[in-house]
Amino acid sequence: MTQTHGAKLRRLVEARKGTLLPGAANALAARVIEELGFEAVYISGAGVTNTWFGMPDHGFMGLSDIANHTAAIRDAVDLPLICDIDTGFGNAVNVYHTIRVMERAGASAVQIEDQVNPKRCGHFSGKAIIGTDEMCGKIKAAADARRSEDFLIMARTDARAVDGFDAAVERCLAFEAAGADIIFLEAPESVEELRRLPNLIKAPQLVNIVVGGKTPALSNAEFAEMGFSLVLYANVALQAAIHGMQTALSALKSGQDVSEASGLVASFKERQRVVRKPYFDELEKTYAD
Incomplete structure (x- = not known):
């Protein structure tokens, strides 16, 4: 029997070997992630908000937005999908509905957080949290x-x-007792805190590395040695895409060469390959009259 995406993800999580987890803001990014041989994809709420609305991660994304992106990405790749559902889009009853929608959309897992609405990026200041x-x-x-x-x-x-590190750990223990399969303590601020976490909480854990954020960016081998299950880089692809667009478009505006030979853009052929044009060409032949 073919293993489900969820079963594959559970296997990765339970191995606790620091599996790299890149984030995708859209199906194109997910295609690149899969082609490079990663084992799972994280659908970033911040990434969806940044790319879909051109707005910051301040709780602007809704359930239909993340569900529609998840469904599109599920059709584009055959990897487990961990989906960011922010605070669950309401109270516990709303969360119940959200889970039904996300499972139907093709998610393998969801991440739900304890912030007050409107939520903020985990590495922003001015956050507030709901009761345990x-x-x-x-x-x-x-x-x-x-x-x-x-x-x-x-x-x-x-x-x-x-409330500080110790209070955050207490919350994590309560979340584990409530039935969470994976624990995510956002934004530890020192190597010492990172080293302590896998010894304080029994459930598998994710560590989130934000480029320019508050958590020390250790090597993946170090995180694996500590015992983290997943090492999340939620928006490396997005930040690289912004940099690439700025570089290429600045060159275009200043009259520089932006041809395939310039090294600033992917070739036309490569673009079509990534989005599987040859596959759809073959489909067209299969179903031609």
Whole structure:
């Protein structure tokens, strides 16, 4: 029997070998991630908000936005998808509905966080969090709503920035008891905190590395040695794309060469290959009259 995406993800998570988890803001980025041999994709709420609306990660994304992106990415790649659902788009009952929608859209797991609406990027200042009991209710609702036992619930806390490291760990332990499959303590601020986490919490854990953010960017081997299951780089692809667009368009505006030979752009042929034009050409032949 073919292993489901959720079962594949569970296997990766339970191995605790620091699996690299790149983020995708759209199906094109997910295609590149899959082609490069990564084992799973993270659908970034910040990335979707930045690319779809051109706005910051301040809670502007809604359920239909992330569900539609998830469905498109599921059609584009055959990898487990971990989807950012922010605060779950409401109370525990709303979370229940959100899980049903996301599982139907093709998600293998969701990440839900304990911020007050409107949420903010985990490495922004000015965050506020809901009560532990309220968040545990959301986690329980998420666990009850899933139809497949291989659909994983990741619980994130932003309490490190609000109440400190020890209080954040206490929340994580409560989230684990409420039924979270994966724990995500956002924005540890030192190597010491990172080293302590896998020894303090039994559940598999994710560490999030934001380029320019608050958490020390250690090597993947170091994170694996510590015992983290997943090492998330949610928006490296997006930040690289912004830099690439700025570089190529600045060259175009100043009259420089932006041909395929310039090294500033992918070739036309490569662009078509990434989006599987040859595959669809073959389909057209198959179904031609």
